[in-house]
Amino acid sequence: MILISTSLPVPPPPPPASTYHCRLLSKTQRHRSRFLITSTMSTESPNGKNLNLIPKRIVICGGGVIGASTAYFLSSMSSPSSPPLHVTLIEKSSVACAASGKAGGFLALDWCDGGPLSSLARTSFHLHRSLAEKLHGSESYGYRPLETLSLSINKSSSGAGSSSSTTKTGARKGLVPPWIDGLAENVKKIGSFETTAQVHPQLFTRRMVSAAVANGNVEVVIGEVVDVMMDGDRAVGVSLRKKDKGENEMKVISLDADVVVLALGPWSSRNRLVSSVFALSACKAHSIVLRPSKPEAITPQALFLSYTCSRSSRTLDPEVYPRPSGEVYLCGMSKNDEVPDNPDEIVGEPESIAMLHEIAGTVSSHLKTAEILAEQACFLPCTDDGLPVIGEIPGASCCYVATGHNCWGILNGPATGKALAELILNGTSITDDLAPFSPARFIKDR
Numbered sequence: 001m002i003l004i005s006t007s008l009p010v011p012p013p014p015p016p017a018s019t020y021h022c023r024l025l026s027k028t029q030r031h032r033s034r035f036l037i038t039s040t041m042s043t044e045s046p047n048g049k050n051l052n053l054i055p056k057r058i059v060i061c062g063g064g065v066i067g068a069s070t071a072y073f074l075s076s077m078s079s080p081s082s083p084p085l086h087v088t089l090i091e092k093s094s095v096a097c098a099a100s101g102k103a104g105g106f107l108a109l110d111w112c113d114g115g116p117l118s119s120l121a122r123t124s125f126h127l128h129r130s131l132a133e134k135l136h137g138s139e140s141y142g143y144r145p146l147e148t149l150s151l152s153i154n155k156s157s158s159g160a161g162s163s164s165s166t167t168k169t170g171a172r173k174g175l176v177p178p179w180i181d182g183l184a185e186n187v188k189k190i191g192s193f194e195t196t197a198q199v200h201p202q203l204f205t206r207r208m209v210s211a212a213v214a215n216g217n218v219e220v221v222i223g224e225v226v227d228v229m230m231d232g233d234r235a236v237g238v239s240l241r242k243k244d245k246g247e248n249e250m251k252v253i254s255l256d257a258d259v260v261v262l263a264l265g266p267w268s269s270r271n272r273l274v275s276s277v278f279a280l281s282a283c284k285a286h287s288i289v290l291r292p293s294k295p296e297a298i299t300p301q302a303l304f305l306s307y308t309c310s311r312s313s314r315t316l317d318p319e320v321y322p323r324p325s326g327e328v329y330l331c332g333m334s335k336n337d338e339v340p341d342n343p344d345e346i347v348g349e350p351e352s353i354a355m356l357h358e359i360a361g362t363v364s365s366h367l368k369t370a371e372i373l374a375e376q377a378c379f380l381p382c383t384d385d386g387l388p389v390i391g392e393i394p395g396a397s398c399c400y401v402a403t404g405h406n407c408w409g410i411l412n413g414p415a416t417g418k419a420l421a422e423l424i425l426n427g428t429s430i431t432d433d434l435a436p437f438s439p440a441r442f443i444k445d446r
């Protein structure tokens, strides 16, 4: 028997796509900063800003898509008239080792419309396009626009590639590409080449970091952030556990900073400053990556499935993303769970992985026989109101948090990073209004 604690919600076709907002969740959950004054001399930059108030040393904790995007935009925004900026990105394991490396990488322009995320998502969708041009995203991280379909598959009917398998609604309309040879029903187009796109999330995140490092003012440190160092109510650095070059022993060292950014994904709640302001839960979701023997047969259509299992009447909502590399990524099977200390120790549950293989084989005979490249799991960071948290932590000046991006972190990473970089460097964000995402909203609720 397959143990599935929770299924993914069905994307109710057709859009309003805002309903997909929490597509991977078991249930819908639903400033100016005071900078460290590093000099007592008052000087002004040509644009009239007090240079003493501009942070010079910024530490970003967490090398997922949010930390990487923040590092990239901070490094791109420093100008010759500003004091030199130095950014240190601290990552416990490796850049994009967690959800930011194992996500689908699906991007949608308008699926968050009608809610507080609408503007951030739209801005970020467009930023993805301009970043892809600048960073050669098509070649370096698999950026491409693609079509998106929703469809129902019933396992108890015929399987993929069998003689009786046919596609009903949709096939007649020419919507179903030939590689989907399982019994597909209720096929609808829910995204076009203009409104949906994809990236390979791990390659994208790593490209953002390498571009930031190439800008000359960002370094990556592999180490575990232990705590934020405070001077009264102001963050003044972090302590971290790391190995020195050539040493076997871990040492705890401190790193001074004018600004600290906590972008620790689901691990953010382990920080006392964060947990004193808001709660963050972790939702575990599974994925597999397959390489079909005839990758040229797989056309660029993302699939949002409503899948009825053979052994129960249960309906699951997996997602299928063919990638330009010829690989096909499938994800689903989510449930709330405790996130382990070590990101490298996250493994998928066999029943969930087996179910994803069953789904793959039912959708397409190309996937049934495909080579298995990965079977994995990762955690979505989820807040109680389903919205990200981006801004300075109340009661901890110069300490910013950016987390809770739920099932849209890859989409919203660039706009989050750009807006946060502006907030840190200029005291306000012009890229997007961050007010709906302020951590202060949790204080007001008390």
Ligand SMILES: Cc1cc2nc3c(=O)[nH]c(=O)nc-3n(C[C@H](O)[C@H](O)[C@H](O)COP(=O)(O)OP(=O)(O)OC[C@H]3O[C@@H](n4cnc5c(N)ncnc54)[C@H](O)[C@@H]3O)c2cc1C
Residues within 6 Å of the ligand: 024, 061, 062, 063, 064, 065, 066, 067, 090, 091, 092, 093, 094, 095, 096, 097, 098, 099, 100, 101, 102, 103, 104, 105, 106, 107, 223, 224, 225, 226, 263, 264, 265, 266, 267, 284, 285, 286, 287, 331, 332, 343, 378, 379, 380, 381, 402, 403, 404, 405, 406, 407, 408, 409, 410, 411, 412
């Ligand atoms: C199966 C699945 C599919 C998804 N598909 C999509 C999708 O198609 N589109 C989309 O937009 N979003 C998608 N998402 C959501 C997206 O992956 C997340 O919202 C996003 O990756 C969160 O990024 P993050 O940087 O906040 O966290 P993470 O990626 O979790 O990064 C946090 C980092 O912090 C590090 N860290 C933890 N503790 C410490 C410490 N003490 N010191 C130093 N470093 C530390 C970790 O090692 C990790 O690298 C998906 C998620 C899942 C699980």
